[in-house]
Amino acid sequence: MSRCKQLRCWKLVLGSWLVGSAIGLAVSQTFASSDCAFAQITPDGTLPNNSRITPSGNSSIIEGGTSAGSNLFHSFEQFSVPTGSTAHFNNALDIQNIISRVTGKSISDIDGLIQANGTANLFLINPNGIVFGKNASLNIGGSFVATTANAIGFGNQGFFSATNPNTPELLTVNPSAFLFNQMSAASIQNNSVAPAGLDPTGAKTYGLRVPNGRSLLLIGGNINMDNGKLRAFGGRVELGGLAGSGTVGLNGNDNNLSLSFPDGISPSDVKLTNGAGVEVRADNGGTIAINARNLEILRGSALLAGIAQELGSSDSKAGNIEINALQAVDFKDGSLIFNVLTPGATGQAGDVNITTGSFVSDNSQLYTLTNGKGNAGNVTINARDSVSFISPENSGFNGILSSVRPGAFGNAGSIKITTGSLSVRNSSLLVASTNGVGNAGDVTINALDTVLFDGVGNPSFSSGAVIGVGPGATGNGGSINITTGSFVARNGALVGGDTSGSGDAGSVTINARDTVLFDGVGSNGFSSGVVSRVKPEAIGKEGSINITAGSLFVRNGAQLDTSTFVQFGNAGKITITARDNVLFDGVGSNTNNTSSSQAISRVNGVTGNGGSINITTGSLTVSNGGLLSVGNNGQGNAGSVTINARDNVLFDGVRSSNSFSSGISSSKESEGTGSAGSINITTGSLFVRNGAELIASTGGQGNAGSVTINARDTVSFDGVGSNGFPSGAFSQVGARATGKGGDINITTGSLSLTNGAQIGVDIRGQNNASSNVTINARDTVLFDGVGSNSLPSGVLNILGYGAIGKGGDTNITTGSLFVRNGAQILADTYGQGDAGNAIIHARDRISLDNARILLNSLGTGVGGNIKIQAGNLTLNNQGLISAETSSTQGGNITIGLQDILLMRQGSQISTNAGAARAEGDGGNITINSPLIVAVPREDSNISANAFTGRGGRVDITATGIFGIQPRSSPTLLSDITASSDFGVSGEVTIDTLDVDPSLGLVNLPTVPIDTEVAQGCYTGGAQAQSKFIITGRGGLPPNPKDVLTPDTAQIDWVSVKPSNNNRALPPVTTKPTTATPKRIVEATGAMLNAKGQIVLTANSSTVTPRTSRQNLIQCYGS
Template sequence: MKRQIQPWCIISGLSLCYFTISPPSFAQSIIIDGTTNTFLRNCSSRCIITGTDRGGSNLFHSFSKFNVDANTRVLFQDPGVENIISRVTGTTRSHIRGTLGVRGGDANLFLINPNGIIFGPKAQLDVEGSFVASTASSLVFADGHQFSATNPEAPPLLTISVPIGLQFGATAASIQVQNSSLEVLSGKTLALVGGNVELRGGQLIAPAGQIEIGGVGANSFVSLGNDLRLGYEAVENFQDILLSQGFVINTDGDKGGAIQLQGRRIEMTESSDVAGSTSEAKKGETLRIYGSESVEMSDNSSVSTGNEIGSLGDVGDIVIKTRRLVVSDASSIRATTNGSGNGGNLTIEAGESVEINGEGRLTQLSTQTFGSGRGGTLEIKTPRLIIRDGGQISASTLSTDEGGGGTVIVNASEVEVSGTGGMGNNEFPSGLFAQSKDPGTTGNGGNLRINTEHLVIRDGATVSVAAIDGSLGQAGTLDITASSIILDNKGELRATTASGDGGDINLEDVDVLFLNRNSQISATAGTAMAPGDGGNITIDAGSIVAIPNQNSDITANAFGGRGGRITITTQNLIGIAPLTREELQMRLGTDDPAKLDPQRLPSNDITAISQTNPQLSGQVTIQTPEVDPSRGLTKLPGEPVDSTRLIAQGCSSGGTVAGSPNRFVVTGRGGLPTRPDDLLTPDIVIEDLGIRTTSTVQQPFSTTSMVNEGEKGRDGDGEILTDGLFLPVESRVKNHADTGISPAVTRPRHAIVEAQGWVVLPDGQVILTAEVPSVTPHGSWQKAASCSGS
């Protein structure tokens, strides 16, 4: 090969000239800028880079252009330092298409090019230390000095201190990995820190080590801690990170290594995978994904920590923090134990929402156990949690070695669970689960806790702590604190078992519990082959409402064991009622234990029976708190009331206002609700027309406004102003045609407007609101005795 001679002049005490011999390809790919004592040696298919600019444990190199061509090797010579730091001061990106590494030692290698870095299809690393690639403008040291790629003319006051961070300039260029495999040795760090980071195909591997991916904005500072752990506390603006085309980030080893992805929008798609698994007795490191705007996973992508079968080591935790998390289309986030080590915890904090959308395929967030170790805790904090169409959140056990399931904790303002996934016989529900499942499983199910304002479970979705699918384990406990709970169209709360005792369901501080269209709350237990006692259901709700004849049930039955206990504390129980075993037999027309199931009735039922033994039926207790009379009675003033301001005049059939619709308006606090499906309140004290008194008035009276039969006209408006309205069961408020004409009453001058809505103040006071009409009252209404309009 024809060689090219390149002269370089280096000033180091004495003026000396050195010559390096390199083939034309390296001369075009790597150009030294002359600001450091850097030399290229023996460059053919391999090139060795040496230098003498050493400061303490750091060796410095500077290039105006730096590329590694395909099928070539570029190695930095390690003279026994801790860090080899190289910068690119020119204006072009670095293309790494071959092998980049360190020769003769285990120094960490830094490559800094603020113009961008691309790792091509054949790019590889050959380093025994760690590797950091960044598009920062300079490397900052503890003593304040910087090794800058954008200001290389500044005197290179080389420092003996350690690097403490990466400083970005006015721009933050991208880093790309294109179908290449970059790997460091066990326990080492592999870091890519730039603007946008695009990982398309290929893999990053650091067995039992650490992988850092950072996408940051201009003028950012990223700190370097011990073991090259990156910190983003000073970063205000982030850039995007993309994993696609099956890209893999992996830290499997004797302990699962640490992984951190930090960016603005972090997207994983096309079966991309981020994983760290433990093989020995060491606890795995934490996997962290922080997206300032969003983290989105789709198309069978996964994030996982785990351990191998028989492993003694605990599984590493997973922490995800973002504004919006979306997991869809068969993707998953999971921390799974297969050995005796305990499962890792999965913690998710989302400032806006978490959405698990299966799109018909199983899509999960899970902490599961298949071994003797206990499953980890899965905790979600977000204003809004949406699970639908095959999405699941699960802390289940499938262990044959008595490994118990983990715990699920949800803190969200709104939780909506809906739909199913799969088709036909393979259909499965969306939901939240802390279950024991599958034949042969002996581990007990975990617990599930939901704290929310509004919980909706509909269209076949389930929230469950059951032991199902042939499991021999026990069900867990389901605790829900919510202002409103809506179960609709086969929505279910379950703590059922196939063999052992049923679990417990506790619904606390609920204002309204609504059941519709074959929805269920169940803690039933056992089968003919495996008896067990029914679980316990405790409900504390202001009102429980079930749409009649929709087959929505609350059950704590047992097939062969003892029925459970159902305790309900409520002010209103509407559309659903307790049913004894005898009543169930009568309605079903059978005493066959296998058929004593309230689901076979269209009614809404509450049962806690033993299907086999009447002597073992459980207990249903419904408690209605006593009404405090002092809250419903108010001392009234004794002065008479001007009834002309309370009842509007009715017009006779001869008036010109005939033909308008009827209207009856009640204005006041308390009394009967304006709609039949509104809740009753204890404030039902009436103020009698024309009378004020210091005592409660409950006496018969009648006020009417009618049009004679056969005559044309408009019967008048009835308007009542009161602080409370009480109507005994034999009383009526009605508005229809009848015989007789009511006495005329003067209509008030001011308009009385029907309330169209209300506002509840923080102290509980209700303010009625309406749109005030701008129409001027008709002059004829001022007449005392006639409504003729003439």
């Protein structure tokens, strides 16, 4: 007996003794590795025409079998192919399907070559299990199917079973299903790395391979690949199986086979590890499909599809990678899912579609790229529970990349994730970008519960979702659309994208049912947030940011940014809608980034318009350096900031690092044309405190923006920040600017400016039009106190030094106005222009207590005019109303009151001119009040004086004037003056109803009781009497028979000392008054005039009597 036959006999004996055992498998593999190896194939004799095995060298020639139409059936007791051996199916060329079953109890161990003739498809069925060793290989002309199913079905004709052998006479149709009736189907293991010829590009390839365009299917039990490879270039590789009983459908035609897994079955697990790979790349087609309970792709394993290098045409379309894992997909350790258009390729890359319970990508990459001419594919993940991307520290890229690479032509694909919760951490990324010629893709995320982007694992990049246009690229950025319950981006995570090429940046839209949080700065210095920017080297315009949520929190240096830095391009809009509240708070804590938490839309280039910021919410808080910023430093307008807050808005504090204020900034910063945007706030109550500011400014040729506040209840500005800046709202025009300032308009229930807070307009440029401050407060306006910076609370409307133009007006309409403790209403001019006007209407009262209303001109312009209408006006503790000028004409003051003007403790009303001891006429003062009251010795004054110019005019209409009187010049008493030190004095005119206080004592009538009042009827006895009472004046008792009571005040007369200077006495005029009252005559009769009116008469007239409907009143004398 030959040595080969002896070895074969030993192998058969040992194999029968140790069949099914691990020892038997090891021994079989030992013998199979000998130089003279044979396939271990034994027919089972169950077919009408049984299989025949003929050895030929190291090959086993398989012939015979039972034919049914184009199907050829083989049935074996065992079927294994040891290392170095060949199992050759010597079939007729017209056979389409070779179906081989193993009915014994041993697994099939394939570590050699399986070969067949022609283009027949080969099916290997072994319910005991199948192992492909590292040397296993295929040389067949059709598709290859390996399965551990119990049987294979043939439509309605029956099935070919390995566990219950049957006769296949009528099974003439193509196989249609795999039947599993085991509780746990056996597994299939593939470790093949055997040489497999050349791939379509001419490179060497390895593993189990079927001809190009054909299918390679493994149907378990579990499918395990440990460094093994499967190749079906341009064809289909499908992995899957069942963990229990059920049926898996088989579909296809002669060349292409695929599986169908019905709902309700229990799939098995699939695992690829240690560099295992599946590849289908070619010039067209190529699909990978995996159906599993759990799929693991580990330790550098890969799924590769797409158009191979330098292959394809415009009609080429790569197939997809389809993954269905009932429970989980674990994608880890540098593994790769890859469906790309490789360099030089032409066509359309395929998609990657994953459906599972949970998906985890850990330091792995999922690519759908185009490196050639054609579009990249899309990535779609549907994970019922969660999707997670995580990277170790300092690792490479982890996540999804759908991109147009440099030099490529085509569009990037889109990324769509639908899940319960999404987590992207430690520099993991979702990228749909373009770096070639073509558009970036979209990123769409739908997460029922949460979306989290967190942290920096690699200093080169942050976690995030990116839709950028790279340097040198041509194309537009895509869009990011996120819908979830709650959204978080923290520790440097970014959502959005920049454009550094030629194209527009994409837009970002976030819809969160509950909260959206952007928090902190990453270890690489990048701010968390949303960006849609155009970089300096780019050409294009910004995208927009749209956030809708229950609440939005932007904290600790996080940012929303749609700025542009290009020569030509517009900044994008930021739109926020939050049902409950919005918060911008704090600054970054990283030493490389101490930026404010902010929403920013700015133009930093040459030409373009800034974007707007629009916030609609319940409550808005911007604090600790938080900022809403729009601006433009080139040619173009800045955007506007619009806030609609149902409940309240709070701006509070300054940033700790560099003392920038919290608030809103709308600026036009350069010398280019264009205007700053407006600031518009509508809310229940507005609070601005601790140095926070609302600023609309211009430093160029354009106008500053306006500030408009509508608050249903309260507007409060309070305090000074740690940087010394007051809380306030301002419209500013810089020193070199030529635009006009914007208006400030406030409509509210109550307004307060306290502890140094200010609102106003500051013009320092060459302005030709005024800007106004308008306040409408239904109830009260309060300006109170001086700040820690020694600056007063109040309204400022200033034309600064060097400015050209007219100061703006200040208009206040309210119920009551209180200005106290050093507060001011100021509309001064220091430049070449007139001071603005102040118009104040107070339904009830105005009180100035140690406070001032100043509309002075300290430059070359005229002082402003002040017009006051109120119920009463109180000036106390050096309260001042002033329209003075330094060297020109003073402004005018007009006061109309319903009750009283009360001046106490050195208060002043002044339109003096020549405060710098220069020329200028005093302005005019007009006062109309029932009563004007001052204390003589408190030096409270009404003055329209001048230095070298003419004194102004003082016109007073009052019922009574007490404690203050006209004088030729100011004294230490309470005065009314219109004098001039070196010019012509002005005029004081006082109009009272019956008394001229300039005439001294009042002449009383000699008869105490005016007898002209006659008694018409006398009532006698105890009848009730009517009364007519005359109240005495100036210390007289009500009745001549009464005596003065001891507590009656006595008013002393004061003699004025003659003046020794040469100034002219201002003329004091009074309107003529009647010396004696007109005689009152008692009515004694009545008549009816021609109009049917009753007229009382002194003498009876002869009239025709007519019946009256009233009884005549009878008078009875004694």
